[in-house]
Amino acid sequence: MPTALAVGLKCRECGHEYADAPKNVCEHDFAPLEVNYDYDAIRKSLTRESIGKRAFNMWRYKELLPEQEPVSGLTTGGTPLVHAKNLGRELGVKNLYVKFDGVCQPTLSFKDRVVAVSIARARRFGFTTVGCASTGNLANSVAAQAAQAGLKAIILIPKDLEPAKVANTQIYGATLVKIDGPYDDVNRLCSEIANDAKIGIVNVNLRPYYAEGSKSMGFEIAEQLGWRAPDNIICPMAGGSLINKLSKSFKEFEKLSLLEAAPKTKFWGAQAAGCNPITDAIKRRSDLIKPVKKPDTIARSIAIGNPADGYFAARLCLDSGGGGDDVTDAEIIEAMKLLARTEGLFTETAGGVTLGVFVKLLKAGRINKDESTVVCITGQGLKTLDPLYAPGVLPDAPVIKPTLAAFKDLKIA
Numbered sequence: 139m140p141t142a143l144a145v146g147l148k149c150r151e152c153g154h155e156y157a158d159a160p161k162n163v164c165e166h167d168f169a170p171l172e173v174n175y176d177y178d179a180i181r182k183s184l185t186r187e188s189i190g191k192r193a194f195n196m197w198r199y200k201e202l203l204p205e206q207e208p209v210s211g212l213t214t215g216g217t218p219l220v221h222a223k224n225l226g227r228e229l230g231v232k233n234l235y236v237k238f239d240g241v242c243q244p245t246l247s248f249k250d251r252v253v254a255v256s257i258a259r260a261r262r263f264g265f266t267t268v269g270c271a272s273t274g275n276l277a278n279s280v281a282a283q284a285a286q287a288g289l290k291a292i293i294l295i296p297k298d299l300e301p302a303k304v305a306n307t308q309i310y311g312a313t314l315v316k317i318d319g320p321y322d323d324v325n326r327l328c329s330e331i332a333n334d335a336k337i338g339i340v341n342v343n344l345r346p347y348y349a350e351g352s353k354s355m356g357f358e359i360a361e362q363l364g365w366r367a368p369d370n371i372i373c374p375m376a377g378g379s380l381i382n383k384l385s386k387s388f389k390e391f392e393k394l395s396l397l398e399a400a401p402k403t404k405f406w407g408a409q410a411a412g413c414n415p416i417t418d419a420i421k422r423r424s425d426l427i428k429p430v431k432k433p434d435t436i437a438r439s440i441a442i443g444n445p446a447d448g449y450f451a452a453r454l455c456l457d458s459g460g461g462g463d464d465v466t467d468a469e470i471i472e473a474m475k476l477l478a479r480t481e482g483l484f485t486e487t488a489g490g491v492t493l494g495v496f497v498k499l500l501k502a503g504r505i506n507k508d509e510s511t512v513v514c515i516t517g518q519g520l521k522t523l524d525p526l527y528a529p530g531v532l533p534d535a536p537v538i539k540p541t542l543a544a545f546k547d548l549k550i551a
């Protein structure tokens with residue numbers, strides 16, 4: 139039974155409409171398909187009052203999602219927006235907020251949002267097996283939520299992912315296949331599998347539904363800011379989907395008259411220097427993406443060389459008056475430490491990219507320090523410990539005899 143509020147799919151380029159189906163590109167121009175909504179119907183049931191009566195998780199905004207009855211990920215979303223006063227003081231920015239998606243999620247990354255929607259849709263389409271091409275976090279989330287929903291999961295990853303991302307997939311009983319090649323090879327293979335086998339691949343044939351789940355992060359940010367969109371938002375980019383959906387979320391809230399003022403957000407995209415196809419285009423003030431053949435960065439979760447939504451992400455950053463930049467592995471680790479030291483928040487490497495890029499943009503005078511800014515931290519540091527184990531990254535703790543004299547000798551207190 140289709141939901142009454144989400145009405146099929148629509149091509150992002152030519153506007154051609156399609157009935158709901160496990161399908162992600164337009165037959166006419168191969169442009170991506172998006173979920174289409176009946177906003178007049180939604181306006182009747184989605185108000186600040188109705189939202190306020192619901193539990194604080196992503197399903198609070200269910201009318202603006204293509205699925206309204208989750209079969210997994212029931213407690214996904216509802217993550218904190220931290221007013222980062224210590225970090226802001228250090229950087230000289232007053233209205234600084236950190237949206238921390240590394241907690242309050244089944245598998246501790248923003249990917250739980252997209253998976254909750256796509257697993258529900260997979261069940262509705264009658265799939266008994268789901269899968270994904272993943273850089274790590276998606277694998278964890280699909281594995282966990284498929285287990286919850288009683289579906290079989292087949293997950294493909296590049297063969298050299300972080301051990302924590304591998305263990306966090308296999309523990310749920312998912313079938314994991316390691317591919318000898320970078321993520322783009324994994325993704326291409328998954329597209330071939332989706333055409334051939336009856337598998338609901340969440341980020342391939344279910345991608346239009348999957349991507350909508352990201353909007354819930356933007357809805358939460360706007361509500362948490364008192365029904366306002368921020369002046370600036372810094373977002374990590376892998377395939378470039380999340381940043382576009384944040385923009386869509388503010389526009390939809392505006393369309394439904396839920397905001398105090400029309401959104402004028404400048405979008406700033408963040409990537410790692412070792413895999414920067416989108417920020418490279420933005421820096422050339424172009425939307426022409428040149429794929430990166432061999433990504434090389436500790437920010438594995440966002441290392442996608444040929445980003446599916448790269449064109450739209452570059453356009454959004456340029457057209458909104460924002461921009462983008464990228465940071466080295468050393469800058470990523472510095473930023474991870476900075477966030478932990480000032481706010482007590484432990485981000486995975488991807489969040490180090492986001493904060494590192496924010497610091498870089500501030501130093502270059504490109505972000506107005508008097509404006510409100512939200513830094514999106516999309517995953518949990520406990521999943522990417524490996525780079526922190528490298529010599530010299532964290533101090534060697536002294537080992538002493540269990541005596542007060544030995545402690546006093548350290549002269550630390």
Ligand SMILES: *Cc1c(COP(=O)(O)O)cnc(C)c1O
Binds near residue numbers: 276440486
């Ligand atoms: C997947 C992912 C992103 C961004 O994904 P998009 O493909 O750009 O939507 C950002 N951060 C983390 C930690 C991720 O796992």
Ligand SMILES: [Zn+2]
Binds near residue numbers: 149154
């Ligand atoms: Zn089309």
